[in-house]
Amino acid sequence: MARISRYYDVNRDEDGHRYIDVKVTGFPLLHLPLLNKATAFTDGERQRLGLEGLLPPGVSSLDEQKHRSYLRFRQQSSPLEKHAYLRALQDQNEILYFAMLEDHLEEMLPIIYTPTVGEAVQQFSRLYRSPRGLAVSTRNVLRAPQLLQNVHQEDVRMIVATDSSAILGIGDQGFGGMAISIGKLSLYTVAGGVGPDKTLPVELDVGTNRQDLIEDPLYIGERHARLTGKAYDDFIDAFVRAVQDRYPKAIIQWEDFSKDAAFHVLERYRKVVPSFNDDIQGTGAVTLAGVLRACALKGEALRDQVVAIHGAGAGGAGVAAAIREGMRREGLTEDEIAARVFVLDSRGLLTSDRAMEDYKRPLATPAAVAAAWSGKDLLSVVREGRVTVLLGLSGQGGIFSEPVVRAVGANTERPVVFPLSNPTANTEALPEDVLRWTEGRAIVATGSPFPDVEWDGVNHQIGQGNNAFIFPGLGFAAVLTRAAEITDAMVTAAAYALAEYTAQAWPGRTYPPTRALRAASRRVALRVARQAIEDGVAREEKVRHLDDAGLEAFIERRFWLPKYLPYRTAPDASPDAT
Numbered sequence: 001m002a003r004i005s006r007y008y009d010v011n012r013d014e015d016g017h018r019y020i021d022v023k024v025t026g027f028p029l030l031h032l033p034l035l036n037k038a039t040a041f042t043d044g045e046r047q048r049l050g051l052e053g054l055l056p057p058g059v060s061s062l063d064e065q066k067h068r069s070y071l072r073f074r075q076q077s078s079p080l081e082k083h084a085y086l087r088a089l090q091d092q093n094e095i096l097y098f099a100m101l102e103d104h105l106e107e108m109l110p111i112i113y114t115p116t117v118g119e120a121v122q123q124f125s126r127l128y129r130s131p132r133g134l135a136v137s138t139r140n141v142l143r144a145p146q147l148l149q150n151v152h153q154e155d156v157r158m159i160v161a162t163d164s165s166a167i168l169g170i171g172d173q174g175f176g177g178m179a180i181s182i183g184k185l186s187l188y189t190v191a192g193g194v195g196p197d198k199t200l201p202v203e204l205d206v207g208t209n210r211q212d213l214i215e216d217p218l219y220i221g222e223r224h225a226r227l228t229g230k231a232y233d234d235f236i237d238a239f240v241r242a243v244q245d246r247y248p249k250a251i252i253q254w255e256d257f258s259k260d261a262a263f264h265v266l267e268r269y270r271k272v273v274p275s276f277n278d279d280i281q282g283t284g285a286v287t288l289a290g291v292l293r294a295c296a297l298k299g300e301a302l303r304d305q306v307v308a309i310h311g312a313g314a315g316g317a318g319v320a321a322a323i324r325e326g327m328r329r330e331g332l333t334e335d336e337i338a339a340r341v342f343v344l345d346s347r348g349l350l351t352s353d354r355a356m357e358d359y360k361r362p363l364a365t366p367a368a369v370a371a372a373w374s375g376k377d378l379l380s381v382v383r384e385g386r387v388t389v390l391l392g393l394s395g396q397g398g399i400f401s402e403p404v405v406r407a408v409g410a411n412t413e414r415p416v417v418f419p420l421s422n423p424t425a426n427t428e429a430l431p432e433d434v435l436r437w438t439e440g441r442a443i444v445a446t447g448s449p450f451p452d453v454e455w456d457g458v459n460h461q462i463g464q465g466n467n468a469f470i471f472p473g474l475g476f477a478a479v480l481t482r483a484a485e486i487t488d489a490m491v492t493a494a495a496y497a498l499a500e501y502t503a504q505a506w507p508g509r510t511y512p513p514t515r516a517l518r519a520a521s522r523r524v525a526l527r528v529a530r531q532a533i534e535d536g537v538a539r540e541e542k543v544r545h546l547d548d549a550g551l552e553a554f555i556e557r558r559f560w561l562p563k564y565l566p567y568r569t570a571p572d573a574s575p576d577a578t
Helices: 027-031 043-048 062-075 079-092 094-103 105-112 116-122 141-149 174-190 211-215 229-246 259-269 278-298 314-329 334-338 358-363 378-384 402-411 431-437 471-481 488-505 514-534 548-557
Strands: 008-012 018-024 134-137 158-162 199-205 251-255 275-277 307-310 341-345 389-392 416-419 443-446 453-455 458-460 567-574
Touching: 018 027, 043 567, 062 079, 062 094, 079 094, 079 105, 079 116, 079 174, 094 105, 094 174, 105 116, 105 174, 105 514, 116 174, 134 141, 141 229, 158 174, 174 199, 174 251, 174 471, 174 514, 199 229, 229 259, 251 259, 251 278, 251 471, 259 275, 259 278, 259 314, 259 358, 275 278, 278 314, 278 389, 278 416, 278 443, 278 471, 278 488, 307 314, 307 378, 314 334, 314 341, 314 358, 314 488, 341 358, 341 378, 378 402, 389 402, 402 431, 416 431, 431 443, 431 453, 471 488, 471 514, 471 548, 488 514, 514 548
Parallel strands: 018 567, 134 199, 158 199, 158 251, 251 275, 307 341, 307 389, 389 416, 416 443
Antiparallel strands: 008 018, 453 458
């Protein structure tokens, strides 16, 4: 049985060099994106693999192919067209796709991920051109084991699964959320070193509550209301059991679930299958890392700050938990933390005497703390709570008004203001406005990419608090250590690793530039792997007794790089394989 895929295996020759034993030849070979080299097939390979006459006579190097493809990329007239072009390239030749992405990561990250992926999600049914990933739906979930047998990869290690109920700040998107799973896994490969044949994007199509999607003749998902309650749990249970049977070494990242489902699914399965929720834990970790850097730039400690988090969904709850853990590490008591971390939803400050959803109760401020305040709205909380750090995860564009930002600026010489909501239209405030309202004193980072801002002759770099600085390294470490569980300590380790990397490699910044994503991910992976070993959840015997140097070398050896390998024809290769 194949170790990698039913279509090929990777082996080593007598000198230790890697090569591909390909089990399919001829026309079908050119239509498998993990195998297709296109014009880079050598003359000898073309003869052996039944490709003569199916390709132009000229043989191109990978560099020549990248140059040709990049010119085409630049000819696309809009971010969405660029996204569609890159997706088409990925579906034709994955090595070329990832090689070009590696070379132009800073330019292409906003195209394959936020903010452009939001539009791609909305247009997914209209842009659809080629199957990718696994579609589990209400009509086939009872056959989940058979569905997974239809997947050609034999050793999937990283799965990103979404039910598309809360995509970015644009809500229920039905089947369109598959674009998020595909985009996230591209980053696992290009930044986190997970080989593309070890990844599987999954859409959990439990229906949609969007009537406009149900009535859209071009919509390609299930046309009924979303499952809830026991029917929903049974659906996810069936999927998880099938994954455990088919891919027992796989990590699952739960992605873009509605806030209630996000917490429910995470708690239900995190000890059943190694898994985490990026919206909760990844957002919390990347925000904590940025706030730690902002505190260092202020010459202060996290324990000295008063933090207001506007937004009590999955992201806001994750950020609140991460900030509290950071303060706990710096010696504050639970009562002290409760008086320094304030979470607001659309109705204002969460207080212990207020009616709210169960998942919000741990986020609530003791009623006595705010009993004498004149109000529980954002401006009142900032003024009377003496807030010094303002974090936006509300999805409400412009909610950080001038009076609110000026109030934060009145509480501290260097206010920290992070409007983190995505996509760009949902950001709580524009960086240039925040700097103008604080006379250039604020430390600003955002969720979407923004250009630097000139204020009074000073250039202010706007860091991007992008989860891509956390989840690729976190997931890669979990894969390499074969973690039995993604512990809270592993997630927190990722945050501190990112903060330390930024301080060492990019002093003066809250976050590294996105072109440093691969280096940052390696640092995160190292710290998370070490934490997995310390937590006793690492099942990979090869890493358990490694020191940091050995662990770093282990990570480096297994970091996937986009390059063509020579092909040999396996004895059972067939030109008719499909």
